[in-house]
Structure formats: C-alpha cells, structure tokens
Amino acid sequence: MSTKKESLFDDQDTQAPGGMKRMRIAVLCGGLSNERDVSISTGTGAARALRENGHQVALLDLYLGWDRPFSDPAEAFSDDAALGSAVIGDASPDLDEVRAMRPDPECIVGPNVLEICRAADVVFLALHGEAGENGKVQALLDLNGIPYTGSGYLGSAIAMNKGLSKMLFRENGIATPDAIRLRKGEPSRSVGFPCVVKPCSGGSSVGTSIVRTEAEYADALELAFRYESEVLVETYIKGRELTVGVMDGAAMPVIEIIPKSGFYDYKNKYQSGATEEICPAQIGAETTERVQRLAERVFHALMLDAYCRIDFLWDTASDEIYCLEANTLPGMTPTSLIPQMAAAQGMDYGQLCEKIIEVSMKKYRE
Ligand SMILES: Nc1ncnc2c1ncn2[C@@H]1O[C@H](COP(=O)(O)OP(=O)(O)OP(=O)(O)O)[C@@H](O)[C@H]1O
Numbered sequence: 001m002s003t004k005k006e007s008l009f010d011d012q013d014t015q016a017p018g019g020m021k022r023m024r025i026a027v028l029c030g031g032l033s034n035e036r037d038v039s040i041s042t043g044t045g046a047a048r049a050l051r052e053n054g055h056q057v058a059l060l061d062l063y064l065g066w067d068r069p070f071s072d073p074a075e076a077f078s079d080d081a082a083l084g085s086a087v088i089g090d091a092s093p094d095l096d097e098v099r100a101m102r103p104d105p106e107c108i109v110g111p112n113v114l115e116i117c118r119a120a121d122v123v124f125l126a127l128h129g130e131a132g133e134n135g136k137v138q139a140l141l142d143l144n145g146i147p148y149t150g151s152g153y154l155g156s157a158i159a160m161n162k163g164l165s166k167m168l169f170r171e172n173g174i175a176t177p178d179a180i181r182l183r184k185g186e187p188s189r190s191v192g193f194p195c196v197v198k199p200c201s202g203g204s205s206v207g208t209s210i211v212r213t214e215a216e217y218a219d220a221l222e223l224a225f226r227y228e229s230e231v232l233v234e235t236y237i238k239g240r241e242l243t244v245g246v247m248d249g250a251a252m253p254v255i256e257i258i259p260k261s262g263f264y265d266y267k268n269k270y271q272s273g274a275t276e277e278i279c280p281a282q283i284g285a286e287t288t289e290r291v292q293r294l295a296e297r298v299f300h301a302l303m304l305d306a307y308c309r310i311d312f313l314w315d316t317a318s319d320e321i322y323c324l325e326a327n328t329l330p331g332m333t334p335t336s337l338i339p340q341m342a343a344a345q346g347m348d349y350g351q352l353c354e355k356i357i358e359v360s361m362k363k364y365r366e
C-alpha cells in the first residue's frame, strides 16, 4: 500500500496555476444525505476544474465507494478516470434507491474510500448535508491523519445544528429569529403565525415549510419530522434574503436572492432561472458593510475555518439583519452562490477551488 510520502509527485517542479504544487486530490462527494445530488454536482465540477488545473484527481462517492479492482489506490488518480456528469432533480433523491446499490448498506463509508483518501495529498470535501457536512467525516479523516478542505469537525457539527448555532449567535450578540426546538413525540408548541418549520440539521430547504395557519402547522411538523427527530420552529421574518461567503476569515461579496415565486426551496435553489441572484447585492454600502462584518463574526462565533457561506434575512422595516445559519460546505456547482461571489472578486471557478485548498491547508502547517 502507498504511504502519504510515496504518493507525492516525483515531478515536484510541476506547478498548478497560482503557483500551487501539483497534487493528488481525492474529491469526496455523494454520500447518503438528502443533498446527495447537489453534492455530486459540486464534486464533478470541482474534480473537473482541479484536473484542468493540472492536479491528479480521483472523484469518489462517499457511500458507493470505489468498486473497480486496483492493485494500488494511486490508480484511482489516473488522468483518464471518468468524471461523469450530474443532474439535480426537482426534489431531493430517494435514498432507499441509493442504499439498494450497495450490498452492505449499513456502513456509510463505501469500499476503498479510506484507502484512496490516504493516498491523496488532500481530500477536497464536496459533501453536503448529514455525514459530510456535520463533522463526522472530518473526524474520521482527522483520526486517519488525512488533510481535508473546509472547517474542522467541531465547527462543522455546531453549524449543522441550527438550534445550537442560534445559542452561539445570541451569546455573541448576533440577531437571529426567535425559535423553539421540538422533539418528535413531545407535545406541540407554537411561536405563533406566520412561522417557519425546518429540520434542525437539514439543508437545501428539504422538509422546510412556511406556515400561516394552525392546519398548515400540523402538516409542516409531520413533514419535517419525516427527516429528523428534532425540528426548529422559527418566527417568520419578512425581509430581503442575503447570503455572504467568508474565505479565510474575510467576507466575500454579498448576494441577494429573489425567488421568482414562493420561497427559496429546493426547486428554487437548483432549477436554472427559478431564482434571481444579484451579485453584488444592490443594498447600499452601509448594509453591505454591516452584513459582511456580521458574516465574519458568525465565522468566528461558530469556530469555522477555511471558508463557508452565511445566510441572512434583512428586515427592511426594522433595519434588523437576522442570521439564519452557516453552511460549512456550501454548494459549489458551477452556478452556485460562492462561485458567483468569487467571480465578482475576479476569481474563476478553477481559481476558487485552488483557493479553498490553499486556505484549508494552512492549519496543517501550523
Ligand atoms: N425565519 C425565517 N423567515 C423567513 N424565511 C425563512 C426563515 N427561515 C428560513 N427561511 C427560508 O427558508 C430557506 C431555507 O432556510 P435555511 O437557510 O434556514 O435552511 P437550509 O435548508 O439549511 O438552507 P441551505 O440550503 O442554505 O443549507 C431560507 O433560504 C429562506 O428562504
């Protein structure tokens, strides 16, 4: 089996754009979360860009693993390994269908995943949702001494839990909508209407509903509990939706999100043309400055590192900016929000992937 040292390239003089050393990179995507399809799109885009940048790339599905025979895991990084393509449907994928594709469905980490990650110089995490964005994969890689992109296990776990994040927002003086946490089977309580019901650790708006009446409330709780045993019921904030990336502690340009109909649900997030995304947001210099500084405070309050994207609602009537949540492995499909923010800073998609690796590797040099 190759060791990390052996896996480094012999031709160390070869440079990727930006002066970065040519590396062996495992792009980890897919997995068994509701955001599996989005993750495959992120992973495919990043793998293609990193290969174009001159790196040797293995694109790996965390759940399905690598089932082709090999004598050395380094073979997974061969320059002609297929990268495939990805399509994001109108709704989140049927995970039972995915489970049925593996003979041993109990283990989340598929065959040969760890072996191939060990042979990489760095793992580029393209996972979204549950195992992947919630700190578990980060902890697994830490325990195996494998460097990876994005936040560490603790920040990832905190940011994944919207209830826990809220406590830290409050402690740090960051406004966030009032909310209650409900556990499955507990007597139902309410924050009044309108409100927003969402699974506590969800993403991509899966299982999230905007609720205006008591009758809608029961249905919304039933839907959210299908995904998780802990649900957040938040006061509805009427306002403009803003999102800000943070790269290495510094805010990126702000984007305003305007769905053409309804709220920013799964379909409006991923179907092209369904939502207007204005970058940079036309909100004036003062609000831009406020929301950017808030995003940087959230980054530190939740103990994040490398990069992330923070979602806000700006109540223009009261001029209050509420933080909804932080995304520690934000979407990186070629049309996603972070690539748009990077483009506004003059960084193309390939350069953004390099930047993510560069800022993520800092902590391994400390
Ligand atoms: N309190 C609220 N008031 C008004 N709208 C809200 C509220 N909470 C959530 N929303 C709407 O629901 C969407 C999804 O909510 P949120 O960002 O909390 O969850 P998410 O599913 O984790 O998102 P992501 O895909 O960014 O991970 C928001 O983008 C917003 O449009």
Ligand SMILES: [Mg+2]
Pocket (backbone or CB within 6 Å): 311, 324, 325
């Ligand atoms: Mg969000």
